[in-house]
Amino acid sequence: MEKTDGIGNENGSTEEKQSFKDGSICGYNSLHHLLSANLKPQLYQEVSWLLLGLNCGKALETIVPPESAKALSSKHDFDLQAFKFSADKELLREPRVVRVGLIQNCIALPTTAPISDQKKAIFEKLGPIIDAAGASGVNILCLQEAWMMPFAFCTREKRWCEFAEPVNGESTQFLQEFALKYNIVIISSILERDINHGETLWNTAVIIGNHGNIIGKHRKNHIPRVGDFNESTYYMEGNTGHPVFETAYGKIAVNICYGRHHPLNWLAFGLNGAEIVFNPSATVGELSEPMWPIEARNAAIANSYFVGSINRVGTEIFPNPFTSGDGKPPHPDFGHFYGSSHFSAPDASCTPSLSRYKDGLMISDMDLNLCRQLKDKWGFRMTARYELYADTLASYLKPDFEPQVISDPLLHKKSF
Ligand SMILES: NC(=O)NCCC(=O)O
Secondary structure, three states: OOOOOOOOOOOOOHHHHHHHHOOOEOOEOOHHHHHHHHOOHHHHHHHHHHHHOOEOOEOOEEOOOOHHHHHHHHHOOOEEEEEEEOOOOOOOOOOOEEEEEEEEOOOOOOOOOOHHHHHHHHHHHHHHHHHHHHHOOOOEEEOOOOOOOOOHHHOOOHHHHHHOEOOOOHHHHHHHHHHHHHOOEEEEEEEEEEHHHOOEEEEEEEEEOOOOOEEEEEEOOOOOEEOOEEHHHOOOOOOOOOOOEEEOOEEEEEOOHHHHHOHHHHHHHHHOOOOEEEEEEOOEHHHHOOOHHHHHHHHHHHHOOEEEEEEOEEOOOOOOOEOOOOOOOOEOOOOOEEOOOEEEOOOOOEOOOOOOOOOEEEEEEEEOHHHHHHHHHHOHHHHOOHHHHHHHHHHHOOOOOOOOOOOOOOOOOOOO
16 A cells, blocks of 8 residues: 555544545545555455446556656655456457546746746646656657646636647647657647637646647536636637547547536537546535536436546645635635545446546556446436437527426315
8 A cells, every 4th residue: 555644533633634635635645545554354345346347357557657657656656556347248349548647736836936837847747747648658649738737717717818829829739749759649628828819718628649749628618606716707608519539549629617517418429439538637625526426427427438537736826816706705715626636437337546646547448348338238228318318408409498397286175
């Protein structure tokens, strides 16, 4: 088991509370580490399969990353975990195994540092983690939401717009070199400035091909207006639909952060044929942590595809306190971004999560044959009643829509 930073004790000592403040769970990196350290091995095994499911009837296998990747993770202090989702052997199709990576990280400099220094520092921080992914033979790599800047959208101050870049801007150019060097497809979520359309801003994922080319982009469909996440001050709902990008390693799509609360958004990527959907996110514990392990996993099951979920790490402090119209006193931060990046598979199995407080690289092999195998097994695509849903949606969109409710005629009688 991985060594943890500071172990809490039973009587809730200061030491325990401090480590909790660091973003750990009572001194543990993740729920999984907490359980493995505190349960008897047999009990842990039982709990694990209930929590993480089974893949082809077995607990998910781990992969040993190469020594060079391990060395980078020790030197630069990031969590490194690797797993393998298998599929059943087929007679007519060869296995279609791809190696996929997710990177989570905290910001590299305080939000008060000059913007160009912050960008340079985040590039320097990401470099070794991407190198570890490259050294591990990762084929497709996804970074967290707006990885090239602090998640400043809580503040509603316009100064942060200066971080915005065109799709072919410096963050894309930085990643294109890695894509070319390691033959990797990279998904890069940025604050986009669309020069050709009045210099407007968008929350955009850029898809960089394994030859360093830009395959395309997708803009975040759903903009949150919840808690401190008042992102509509900066950009509007995306206008790119639900594109699926056919890459050298499979058909991929990106459901950016808050879109994960919308089952129809997940569905649309599935209808367009996605085999892996990434969910680059930025979200905090108090708001969404109980939802985090459920939504992506549910989407993977319902749509017969893999999901890669990535969340930021750490607490980002902004120069000016802000309010969110919720009666809370002004505060300078969102709270703790809880990391916990992981993969979910169409057979309901999932990996444990990366650290709740450390940078990390999560790697998994996945045999994409599993997608069709699960479609054949459960038949969700055949048993779905798309025509009924389409009718309901069409009528719901009309101004004179009436909900289809049949009331008990006795409900409103005074006595009987
Ligand atoms: N970045 C973002 O959309 N966050 C919203 C909060 C959430 O969906 O948990």
